[in-house]
Amino acid sequence: MALLGAVILVLFLNVVLAQTNGHSTSRALEGDQVLRLHPGTPDAVAMLDSLVYMPGFQLDFWKPPSHVNQSVDVHVPRDNLPAVLDLLQQHSIPYHTMIGNVRQAVEKHMQDNHKARARTAGRPARVNDFDFSVYHEWNEIDDFITDVQQTYPQIASLSSEAATFEGRSIKTLKLGKPSTSGETKPAIWIDAAIHCREWISTATVLYAIDQFTRQYGSDPTVTRLLDELDWYFTPVFNIDGYIYTWAAPENRLWRKNRSAQPGPCVGVDLNRNWDDHFAETGASPDPCSIIYHGMAPFSEPETRGISDFVLNHPEIKVYLAMHSYSQLWISPWGYDYARPPHYHLQNAMALAAESASRAVHGVQYRVGRSIEILYAVSGGARDWAYDKAGVTYSYTVELRDTGRYGFLLPADQIIPTAEETFPAYLTWASGSWIIPMIIHSFIISYM
Numbered sequence: 272m273a274l275l276g277a278v279i280l281v282l283f284l285n286v287v288l289a290q291t292n293g294h295s296t297s298r299a300l301e302g303d304q305v306l307r308l309h310p311g312t313p314d315a316v317a318m319l320d321s322l323v324y325m326p327g328f329q330l331d332f333w334k335p336p337s338h339v340n341q342s343v344d345v346h347v348p349r350d351n352l353p354a355v356l357d358l359l360q361q362h363s364i365p366y367h368t369m370i371g372n373v374r375q376a377v378e379k380h381m382q383d384n385h386k387a388r389a390r391t392a393g394r395p396a397r398v399n400d401f402d403f404s405v406y407h408e409w410n411e412i413d414d415f416i417t418d419v420q421q422t423y424p425q426i427a428s429l430s431s432e433a434a435t436f437e438g439r440s441i442k443t444l445k446l447g448k449p450s451t452s453g454e455t456k457p458a459i460w461i462d463a464a465i466h467c468r469e470w471i472s473t474a475t476v477l478y479a480i481d482q483f484t485r486q487y488g489s490d491p492t493v494t495r496l497l498d499e500l501d502w503y504f505t506p507v508f509n510i511d512g513y514i515y516t517w518a519a520p521e522n523r524l525w526r527k528n529r530s531a532q533p534g535p536c537v538g539v540d541l542n543r544n545w546d547d548h549f550a551e552t553g554a555s556p557d558p559c560s561i562i563y564h565g566m567a568p569f570s571e572p573e574t575r576g577i578s579d580f581v582l583n584h585p586e587i588k589v590y591l592a593m594h595s596y597s598q599l600w601i602s603p604w605g606y607d608y609a610r611p612p613h614y615h616l617q618n619a620m621a622l623a624a625e626s627a628s629r630a631v632h633g634v635q636y637r638v639g640r641s642i643e644i645l646y647a648v649s650g651g652a653r654d655w656a657y658d659k660a661g662v663t664y665s666y667t668v669e670l671r672d673t674g675r676y677g678f679l680l681p682a683d684q685i686i687p688t689a690e691e692t693f694p695a696y697l698t699w700a701s702g703s704w705i706i707p708m709i710i711h712s713f714i715i716s717y718m
């Protein structure tokens with residue numbers, strides 16, 4: 272009964288939204304708010320969930336509904352605020368305002384970063400002159416990783432595994448000492464910014480690249496890690512989208528790629544476009560939705576190219592997809608409550624990585640399976656890598672913060688976030704994971 276009421280209200284709300292869309296004469300994002308909601312009953316969760324999938328709906332769930340008593344963050348356009356607040360009241364869903372004016376928050380975030388960048392303005396993006404404490408545009412990142420390759424040719428190589436919709440090359444930097452025996456080394460894949468507004472993910476990967484290359488030959492752990500393993504870093508997966516988020520304040524919160532779609536809307540959520548339980552849950556068939564899964568699995572050149580690369584490199588044993596925000600180390604699956612066959616191994620390594628991370632600044636991340644600690648989702652990279660590419664240690668990592676700034680994390684949190692993430696990468700050096708991995712491959716190959 273309550274749910275039926277919710278659906279009727281939602282339909283009503285949808286009409287209100289349809290009428291107000293496009294009527295606004297104010298600047299984009301002006302007066303928009305980000306609300307944190309606290310659904311305390313299954314009905315409340317179901318009602319919010321129905322808003323996620325409402326076709327043509329303009330609400331951007333920064334943190335979608337999942338479980339009772341798990342908070343939900345949602346960006347509500349100014350014109351929709353009265354209707355949304357009404358709905359929350361009718362369903363007795365408590366909330367508070369996280370960001371009172373999204374436009375102001377975006378402008379402050381971008382201006383602060385711009386001011387901080389002024390310190391190094393005009394300097395070329397070179398290995399010894401790169402400012403890791405600010406966010407960088409794609410062309411600077413491109414220059415930096417190119418210079419890393421040229422500065423450390425004995426351990427670094429650069430390749431492009433895919434092109435974007437707008438024709439840019441997705442650059443992957445490989446670090447590792449070439450094996451003298453010619454044997455293929457186990458490898459670790461780390462990518463960032465498949466969701467382009469999650470700038471902190473890229474910034475932490477650049478920092479890690481710098482630490483690895485700088486400490487190679489002096490720090491014994493880092494040296495061993497690059498001697499024994501190969502590391503593939505893709506600092507910006509969704510380059511078109513990333514460039515778009517830099518172009519104007521109203522673009523800053525874009526999530527999808529920039530591909531043309533049927534109808535008025537642009538882009539596919541590249542983390543719903545993978546060929547694994549495609550379109551089952553936590554993804555939308557509506558091209559205007561922020562979680563639109565695309566026309567078909569791997570319809571997008573970005574996901575197609577990267578997935579081919581991973582399939583062609585069975586030595587990849589660890590797949591880390593860096594995202595923000597919420598502070599989570601998330602293991603498979605997103606589409607099933609069952610524990611995957613390698614749950615214990617996956618969980619043990621995530622706990623080890625989290626504790627290495629927490630030791631740096633005392634900042635806690637939660638560890639768990641996607642469906643349990645995040646929300647139901649399918650067609651994502653993490654579950655694809657595990658299910659289809661056989662990568663046992665496959666994770667999504669949600670970096671800082673827990674919502675105070677959300678995607679607009681101030682630049683002064685880049686270094687602390689990167690500092691706590693780097694030792695998490697180093698936990699793969701412990702060696703303990705290599706043994707179960709080898710046993711597992713042995714069992715699989717002889718079964």
Ligand SMILES: *[C@@H]1O[C@H](CO)[C@@H](O)[C@H](O)[C@H]1NC(C)=O
Nearest residue numbers: 310311312313338339340341
């Ligand atoms: C949710 O929180 C409320 C209030 O704290 C509590 O009474 C209720 O039992 C909780 N429900 C669940 C499923 O955790």
Ligand SMILES: *[C@@H]1O[C@H](CO)[C@@H](O)[C@H](O)[C@H]1NC(C)=O
Nearest residue numbers: 435436437511528530539572
């Ligand atoms: C984005 O998604 C569209 C939608 O299908 C796809 O065709 C395109 O290749 C993708 N491009 C980029 C840059 O992501």
Ligand SMILES: [Zn+2]
Nearest residue numbers: 466469594595
């Ligand atoms: Zn993300």
